[in-house]
Amino acid sequence: GAGVSQTPSNKVTEKGKYVELRCDPISGHTALYWYRQSLGQGPEFLIYFQGTGAADDSGLPNDRFFAVRPEGSVSTLKIQRTERGDSAVYLCASSLISNDEQFFGPGTRLTVL
Amino acid sequence: GQQLNQSPQSMFIQEGEDVSMNCTSSSIFNTWLWYKQDPGEGPVLLIALYKAGELTSNGRLTAQFGITRKDSFLNISASIPSDVGIYFCAGLGANSKLTFGKGITLSVRP
Numbered sequence: 001g002a003g004v005s006q007t008p009s010n011k012v013t014e015k016g017k018y019v020e021l022r023c024d025p026i027s028g029h030t031a032l033y034w035y036r037q038s039l040g041q042g043p044e045f046l047i048y049f050q051g052t053g054a055a056d057d058s059g060l061p062n063d064r065f066f067a068v069r070p071e072g073s074v075s076t077l078k079i080q081r082t083e084r085g086d087s088a089v090y091l092c093a094s095s096l097i098s099n100d101e102q103f104f105g106p107g108t109r110l111t112v113l
Numbered sequence: 114g115q116q117l118n119q120s121p122q123s124m125f126i127q128e129g130e131d132v133s134m135n136c137t138s139s140s141i142f143n144t145w146l147w148y149k150q151d152p153g154e155g156p157v158l159l160i161a162l163y164k165a166g167e168l169t170s171n172g173r174l175t176a177q178f179g180i181t182r183k184d185s186f187l188n189i190s191a192s193i194p195s196d197v198g199i200y201f202c203a204g205l206g207a208n209s210k211l212t213f214g215k216g217i218t219l220s221v222r223p
Contacts, residue, residue, distance in 0.1 A: 004155070006155075031209065033209075033211070035211070040215070041216075042117075042203070042216055043156065043201075043213050044213070045211065045212070048209055050209075056208060056209070059210070098209045099143075099209050101146065101158055102205075104148075104156045107154075107155050
């Protein structure tokens, strides 16, 4: 069976631009998570969806970051007016139910020039 | 944000040796997970621990969930070159969020 997939694998953009990062979770997984990983650090939580709704968005750094999961499957992380400090690997994970083992995708490496 | 404590940052061992990694936290977690990450990849789940005091094995890997629920260790026995990578511990709280350590980079000399 397919694991979590993320597109694109790499994204280079200019400061001030808008970007969208996509995550396809494991089929049937109801919970979906976004994390951000900076160099030399562990992943840090951004937002978590249970079904279509954002159950916890407390990790989003500011209002330039937004995520949606309109049909309870694919999710898109949206970053407006990108800044150089947004450069990181954005990881998506999914789990069958909440509070369960989380399985990660390969990540999207975002570089803001 | 809060992170779990993993040290040292790097470990160097000889192929065939055993290695042990520890992870501690100031907070209690209900579930502990150990992940391995290779360059350019996402973390891959190795072992999940659900109960304080639990000892679980997965092939050459053994992990234990500390009695206080604030620590865990991972042992790798008879290391091989493909064990090279970054090992992360992660605590899963009641809020479904994973809190990660900074990771330990393992190097295996042939």
